[in-house]
Amino acid sequence: MKISGNTILITGGGSGIGRELAHRWHDLGNTVIVAGRTESALAETAAGHANIHPMVLDVADTADIARFAKAVLAAHPGLNVLVNNAGIMRFEDITGARDLDDMEATIAINLLGPIRLTDALIDHLKAQDDAAVVNVTSGLAFVPMPRTATYSATKAAMHSYTVSLRAKLEGKVEIIEIAPPAVQTELTPGQSTREGYMPLGQFIDETMQSFEWEETPAEVLTDNVLFLRNAEAEGRFDEALEMTKQF
Template sequence: MKNSGNTILVTGGGSGLGREYARRWHDAGNTVIVAGRTLSSLAETAKGRENIHPVEFDVAAAAGDVAAFATGLCERFPGLNVVVNNAGIMPFENIEAKRDLGEAERVVETNLLGPIRLIDAFVEQLKAAEDAALINVSSGLAFVPLPKAATYSATKAALHSYTMSLRKRLEGLVEVIELIPPGVQTELTPGQSQRDGYLPLDDFIAESMELLAQKPTPSEICVEAVRAFRNSEANGNQQELLDMLAAR
């Protein structure tokens, strides 16, 4: 991925990781489009930065609406060459008892179907673009699930798999990168931005931006704090980490 001169779409750009990446990429000389459901937070991301463009968009929208969004955006920004699937939600759930599945379905729509639809809507634009890249934000929980966020963990494991397939199928056309955050201090879950044991947001952004700037860009952006999770199956301690997460 080029460090500057890109036109980058970041979903979930109104807070947390998406907001920080949008600002750093902007400041490095890229045009950035931030998309999300809350225009006021997107506007806050863009405040004082003339090349950040807020756009209201729900990644859980039906495929036809996502396609229409992509067509409109490519007309407005014909140089669009990077798409970042960052928007996500992480509710806690009790899967051991019968329940209303509405929330679990929303997690799948947002974290998995959303990226699949968005990639479909932008794939031809990306294939035709110079220096095209696609970044999917998964999670350390793709590799060791957190039982109290089972559907979330499952969507991230699926996104990891989908990203591997995409990387093969788009080889030589689009750089496909998986960004695998550890627990980071954002408001992904209530109170998480103040919780001990989570990486401070600035530290995570700085370390992951350094990895993204390497040439060639690593296919997986794995900061130090997430490597034990990423490699747990190979290292033979996945069960141990699962027990640790289950006790939380």
């Protein structure tokens, strides 16, 4: 993926990883559209950045994705990069019957949302030069955290879907996966100050270094996530699962 001169759409751009990626790509000379449900948070991301443009989108709403896709292409016909970053994480007790609202919302936002938005934009992207889709998954795509079973499952599904996209769109659209480790953001309450989690700034620094390589790797990984990403291949899956079970 080229580092500048793009028009980049980032979902979940009102906070955390999405906001910081928006700022970094903006400062490298890209036009950035930040999308999310909360207009005030998007405005905070855009404040002081002339080429960051906020647009409201609910990725859990099929009709709103269709509306948004038409609106964003009308406003930014040069759009050539989609970053599927929006996501939620909910703690769950899956050992008994429960209210499934959190489970359903997690699937709608983390899995159906990026698939639907990619589908809505893919024909446009295929016609653009230097087109790319960047899917933000998680180290938990490779070793689940049982306390966040649905979140982990959606990220595993998005990893698999990303592999399929890459295989089918080879030579047409570059497909990149960012798999973060546990990062200090407000994905869950108190996470932004949780000890042992990777500071957000450090994560963004290391992630952006990969995008500055001559060829962006298919999987953008920081050193902190390799314990999970490579656990199965290195025969450490059970050890890694024992670790994630403690959270």
